[in-house]
Amino acid sequence: MRLKHITFTGIDARTDIKALQEIQHQYPIAEFGVLTSYHWYENGNRYLDPQLLYNLQGCKLNLALHVCGSAAHDAAVGLWNKVRKHTLDYLWLFDRVQLNIANRTDNPYRLASSCNLKTEMIIQQHPDDTAIYENSKWMNSDGASVSMLLDASGGLGIDTPLVLYPSKGKIGYAGGINENNVAAKLEYLLSNVHTGSFWIDMESGVRTDDWFDIGKVKHVLAICDEVIRDLHMEAE
Numbered sequence: 001m002r003l004k005h006i007t008f009t010g011i012d013a014r015t016d017i018k019a020l021q022e023i024q025h026q027y028p029i030a031e032f033g034v035l036t037s038y039h040w041y042e043n044g045n046r047y048l049d050p051q052l053l054y055n056l057q058g059c060k061l062n063l064a065l066h067v068c069g070s071a072a073h074d075a076a077v078g079l080w081n082k083v084r085k086h087t088l089d090y091l092w093l094f095d096r097v098q099l100n101i102a103n104r105t106d107n108p109y110r111l112a113s114s115c116n117l118k119t120e121m122i123i124q125q126h127p128d129d130t131a132i133y134e135n136s137k138w139m140n141s142d143g144a145s146v147s148m149l150l151d152a153s154g155g156l157g158i159d160t161p162l163v164l165y166p167s168k169g170k171i172g173y174a175g176g177i178n179e180n181n182v183a184a185k186l187e188y189l190l191s192n193v194h195t196g197s198f199w200i201d202m203e204s205g206v207r208t209d210d211w212f213d214i215g216k217v218k219h220v221l222a223i224c225d226e227v228i229r230d231l232h233m234e235a236e
Contacts, residue, residue: 003190004170005199006224008206008217009033009066010046015212017059023214024061027221031062033201034094037069038086045210046203053090064096064122072099091119098122098149122172124149149201151175157204162188170197178205179219186227 011020011032023030034056040047047068056063067075067083075083076099084091091097097119125148149172152160159176162185171193177185177200189198206216 002193002197003029003186003199003228004197005029005031005062005172005201006221007031007033007064007172007199007201008212008220009064009201009203010035010207010212012045012048012212013052014045016214017055017061019214020061021059023217023221027225028062030217030221031064031096031199033064033066033098033203035066035068035203036071036087037067038071039069043068046207046212050086050088050090053088053093056090056093063094064098065091065094066098066100068100072101075099076101094119096120096122096147098124100124119145120170121146122149123147124151147172149174151201164189164192167196170199172199172201174201174203176205177202179216179223182220183223183227186224187231190227190231 006027006029008030009032011034020032034053035043035047036050037043037047040049065087071083071086074080075097099122101123123146147170148165148167150163150165151174152163153175157176159178159181162173162175165171173185173189182200182202182205186200189200202220206213206220208216
């Protein structure tokens with residue numbers, strides 16, 4: 001199946017890790033994103049205190065680290081030691097590392113190697129960014145463990161039309177995805193992505209009063225499961 005991940009970004013201090021493990025067991029396709037920045041304490045509940053990364057050890061969760069703000073730009077120029085210090089050197093916990101560095105054309109081979117981890121590097125872009133064309137060259141290169149997240153809302157969590165980007169690589173789609181529209185968006189992607197693979201990412205859409213909402217996560221996954229099952233039956 002071309003759908004590789006359903007990502008829920010912004011687990012926080014109130015998130016029940018055991019509940020995440022139960023979700024992961026039922027839906028192996030689920031991935032949980034951790035937001036980090038140098039000024040995490042100023043950015044609201046969705047940015048996890050780096051000290052709490054300790055609690056994720058040994059949990060066997062699919063985890064992605066989303067590096068934001070000046071930390072992302074430091075990583076983009078190879079200052080990973082500074083980022084490591086900020087994350088208490090728990091980078092090894094994460095299967096994927098996303099740099100929110102829209103409209104840059106840094107060579108992701110260098111980014112990935114400077115991370116010094118066997119991780120997939122995700123570069124976040126807006127569909128209108130001029131850098132997307134340059135970055136797509138790197139993403140389509142053989143052996144590059146690089147993918148791209150397209151967020152048509154520019155990180156604002158506003159429901160915006162999906163803009164498909166044809167690629168042999170892996171593309172993520174975000175932009176106001178929530179329990180009310182995920183069925184239509186996923187069905188559209190499953191029906192129209194014919195090359196490469198993709199994932200969907202949601203952040204604001206699975207929060208209540210800016211806290212990560214386990215109930216919404218479960219609801220979204222149940223909806224996605226039904227969409228996938230229905231399309232599979234139609235294909236038969």
